[in-house]
Amino acid sequence: xxxxxxxxxxxxxxxxxxxxxxxxxxxxxxxxxxxxxxxxxxxxxxxxxxxxxxxxxxxxxxxxxxxxxxxxxxxxxxxxxxxxxxxxxxxxxxxxxxxxxxxxxxxxxxxxxxxxxxxxxxxxxxxxxxxxxxxxxxxxxxxxxxxxxxxxxxxxxxxxxxxxxxxxxxxxxxxxxxxxxxxxxxxxxxxxxxxxxxxxxxxxxx
DNA sequence: ACCGCGATGCAT
DNA sequence: TGCATCGCGGTA
Numbered sequence: 001x002x003x004x005x006x007x008x009x010x011x012x013x014x015x016x017x018x019x020x021x022x023x024x025x026x027x028x029x030x031x032x033x034x035x036x037x038x039x040x041x042x043x044x045x046x047x048x049x050x051x052x053x054x055x056x057x058x059x060x061x062x063x064x065x066x067x068x069x070x071x072x073x074x075x076x077x078x079x080x081x082x083x084x085x086x087x088x089x090x091x092x093x094x095x096x097x098x099x100x101x102x103x104x105x106x107x108x109x110x111x112x113x114x115x116x117x118x119x120x121x122x123x124x125x126x127x128x129x130x131x132x133x134x135x136x137x138x139x140x141x142x143x144x145x146x147x148x149x150x151x152x153x154x155x156x157x158x159x160x161x162x163x164x165x166x167x168x169x170x171x172x173x174x175x176x177x178x179x180x181x182x183x184x185x186x187x188x189x190x191x192x193x194x195x196x197x198x199x200x201x202x203x204x205x206x
Numbered sequence: 207a208c209c210g211c212g213a214t215g216c217a218t
Numbered sequence: 219t220g221c222a223t224c225g226c227g228g229t230a
Contacts, residue, residue: 053217060217060218061217062216062217062218063217076216076217077214077215077216077217078215078216079213079214079215080213080214080215080216081213081214081215
């Protein structure tokens with residue numbers, strides 16, 4: 001079942017970030033169907049979050065998508081070559097968004113390997129925001145896609161709801177200019193899942 | 207294992 | 219100018 005808009009519109013972005021773990025992210029791009037279970041997420045809580053593109057509710061040509069209704073996809077380019085995929089959440093008008101950082105591959109694994117130029121799934125294919133976005137065909141041209149009605153990119157129910165014991169939390173990465181926000185525990189992952197991005201030492205139980 | 211760095215486009 | 223990144227080649 002495709003997740004309805006009500007899934008995305010709650011006030012608590014951290015709860016939604018955790019609820020997205022275990023959901024099934026699907027894409028049908030270039031005539032190729034791929035899907036994967038979301039196993040790592042990262043929350044960006046505008047307007048007070050200095051790490052958010054929409055810090056201070058700043059509206060630019062890039063960030064305007066972030067003010068779209070909850071359940072909208074936000075795709076932007078980082079380092080000139082990676083099309084990172086995010087989900088807009090929160091009450092309409094808030095610019096909260098959640099970066100999808102890793103998925104466990106399900107359908108279309110042959111397509112993912114071809115897009116990534118890798119021989120097998122044991123080589124890191126979807127364990128990072130840039131990597132899984134390539135594997136699933138994410139592209140800036142799909143920015144502002146309505147994930148509740150799109151036939152290009154959508155999110156379905158997947159695993160049963162995870163318990164808190166199955167989730168680890170840690171600080172976000174790449175926070176060089178976010179000052180006090182850089183230590184916020186806004187990054188979530190499925191405990192023990194081998195498809196998450198490279199482990200580090202800062203994870204702890206909820 | 208870890209570290210440094212280049213690729214490459216676009217927002218500011 | 220500096221990224222919400224990745225893969226490579228160096229050193230160990």
